[in-house]
Amino acid sequence: MIRVGVVGAGGWANGSHLPALAALEEFDVTAVATTDQAGADRAAAAHGVRHAFADVGELVAHPDVDLVVVSVKTPGHAAVIRAALAAGKHVVSEWPLGVDADEARELTEAAVAAGVVHAVVLQGHHSPSARFVADLLAEGRIGTLESVALVAEGAPFGGNRIWPDLVFSLDPSAGTNVLTIMAGHFLAALERVAGPLTEVSARLPRLHDRVLVTGTERIVPNATPGHVLLHGLLASGATASVVVHGGNASTQDAFLLKLVGSEGTLTATPAQPGTFIHWGDWNIRIGDDVLAVPDTCRTVPDSVRSGPPANIAALYQEVARALAEARQPYPGFETALRHHRLLAAVERSAAEGTAQRVA
DSSP states (O other): OEEEEEETTTTGGGGTHHHHHHTOTTEEEEEEEOSSHHHHHHHHHHHTOSEEESOHHHHHHOTTOSEEEEOSOGGGHHHHHHHHHHTTOEEEEESSSSSSHHHHHHHHHHHHHHTOOEEEEOGGGGOHHHHHHHHHHHTTTTSSEEEEEEEEEEEEEESSEEOGGGGGGGSGGGOOSIIIIIIHHHHHHHHHHHOOEEEEEEEOOOOOSEEEETTSSOEEEOOSOSEEEEEEEETTSOEEEEEEEEESSOOSSOEEEEEEESSOEEEEEESSTTOOTTTSOEEEEETTEEEOOOGGGOOSOTTSOTTHHHHHHHHHHHHHHHHHHTSOOSSOHHHHHHHHHHHHHHHHHHHHTSOEEOO
16 A cells, blocks of 8 residues: 655645545555645545645655655645655656756656656546557558647636736746646647657747736736747657647637548547546547547546546556556656756747757
8 A cells, every 4th residue: 555645635636636546546645735734634634634734844754654746836846846755755746847947857866866756747648548549640540640730728827817826827937837737738648649749849929918817906917928839840750730829718629639640630629628638538530430439548447537537546556556566657757857848948949939959
């Protein structure tokens, strides 16, 4: 049994990590931490957890914790990860790993040196739909892949309004915006299907220098992009075109993925309306044929509801296998670092107006 401590249990983890872990017999959530003791006590009571902390240091040092889940805001990732590594604990970190590629490199080097298991939550890597489409491409179902196009919605980032709890994201140093969060996850899903990008040309338009805080009359400055426009080359030689558009409206179409091959075209759209590409199931077509994702691509128990908990549960299954087999899980911090470098190449291309190779 792998004993887990969840840092940030009152936020995103409440509806994603904790339900995923509860459904897996390999794991036992033994501790939670939030920014205040009352919140930690509520989270512990809601999920039947024994230990509740307002001090992260107490959680990572506790003998009943083998693995630390880092699910706080991105600027807080580094401190929690370093504390966990210093205590010799395994780590699962939410994406982004750090606020930028430099911090991601430092954290990756520290994790490797600590000799612990480390994983990052890029749900698209464990999406059954993404796995199935990758298999279809490998089998040559549409011939040789020639081009990939992805159009995706990036709300709630990038519009002329922002939710009060996301005001911090308007500062680029927070590492939380339409590029890092939305395009970051979307590009990871695209690469899971079609292989890695090796060169990018990009623009990062910012249409709103000042935005309204939703529900208030407060106007705040914004220094982050509202949209991501990207053209690139994949390792296979195929071209890629990606548009992630920010906004204020609730997610509607979510995404359209089109893969054009020498012998056919595959399209994917969300099976559940408004579901991001890395969260839920896809409607998949090759020409007029509708293809169902086979059960062999699904590994999590039926009790795990669709959406983020399902793909996060699949990541935890990979972590459990990695611990049993004395290896690193995928995707680990090295994969996260490579992905940070992809986003850094996007930023350099937008700033310099030139194509950039991806390290």
